Amino acid sequence: AITMAARRGKLIVFEGCDRSGKSTQCAMLTDRLRKDGHKVEQLKFPDRTTSIGIMINNYLANKEDQSDEVIHLLFSANRWEQMQKMSKLLLGGTHLVIDRYAYSGIAYSAAKGMDLHWCRQPDVGLIKPDRVIYMTLTGDKASERADFGGERYEKKEFQAKVEKVFEQLHDPTYWQVVNGDGSINEVHEDVFKIVSEVISTDCGPLNKLWT
Ligand code: Z5A
Ligand code: MG
Numbered sequence: 001a002i003t004m005a006a007r008r009g010k011l012i013v014f015e016g017c018d019r020s021g022k023s024t025q026c027a028m029l030t031d032r033l034r035k036d037g038h039k040v041e042q043l044k045f046p047d048r049t050t051s052i053g054i055m056i057n058n059y060l061a062n063k064e065d066q067s068d069e070v071i072h073l074l075f076s077a078n079r080w081e082q083m084q085k086m087s088k089l090l091l092g093g094t095h096l097v098i099d100r101y102a103y104s105g106i107a108y109s110a111a112k113g114m115d116l117h118w119c120r121q122p123d124v125g126l127i128k129p130d131r132v133i134y135m136t137l138t139g140d141k142a143s144e145r146a147d148f149g150g151e152r153y154e155k156k157e158f159q160a161k162v163e164k165v166f167e168q169l170h171d172p173t174y175w176q177v178v179n180g181d182g183s184i185n186e187v188h189e190d191v192f193k194i195v196s197e198v199i200s201t202d203c204g205p206l207n208k209l210w211t
Helices: 001-006 021-035 051-060 068-080 084-091 104-108 116-123 156-169 184-199
Strands: 011-016 040-046 094-101 132-134 175-179
Touching: 011 021, 021 040, 021 094, 021 132, 021 184, 051 068, 068 104, 068 116, 084 094, 104 116, 104 156, 116 184, 132 184, 175 184
Parallel strands: 011 094, 011 132, 040 094, 132 175
Antiparallel strands: none
């Protein structure tokens, strides 16, 4: 069990507000790690391919309404439905690069005025990331980037509230901030430095989030 823990894959999560470059950086990091010979898989939340994911997609696209509580629980269930697969991959030595996680779940719901403690409960016990890379953008950069404003939550004032909740969730023991203002390649180098260090460290057995 000890060698298994030492050789397990690492769970790297990208978080942050809209258009900060999470998806771009997840793809670049995954490619780079794979080229370097690592076993690595990329996942994203919401995973819009499952039946729960389709309900979430309809909500985000404003095609369907849900109460705040229901959509919150669907986002969480959409993570829980991947836990078995994730745990298998990690224990088999595959690194996982994940685009958004429970922190987005809490940040977007609490930004609507929902109780933060209530919002956190459904995600308690998910696999804990080895590192959260929290991407920031200064000023109006987000709204200047492509496609901003197409979905339900893509409004400037709302994004500012989301950012405030992320700041409350920030845990310096395993979060690192990456400034997304630079060029895609500059940001990638910052990300890669952080992840290289995590990958070469023995992080012990898998842990559960917020337990
Ligand atoms: N949500 C929730 O409420 N509860 C939950 O539990 C979860 C999510 C998991 C959809 O998420 C919504 O779901 C989201 C949160 C909510 N709502 N909002 N807002 P999503 O992950 O599917 O969202 P998305 O559509 O992928 O967008 P995004 O994540 O906001 O964008 P991003 O991934 O951070 O950025 P990007 O796609 O990499 O880049 C955006 C654009 O900027 C693109 O044209 C890039 O080419 C460009 N870009 C990227 N990097 C740079 C740099 N460095 N310079 C210049 N331009 C750049
Ligand atoms: Mg994205």
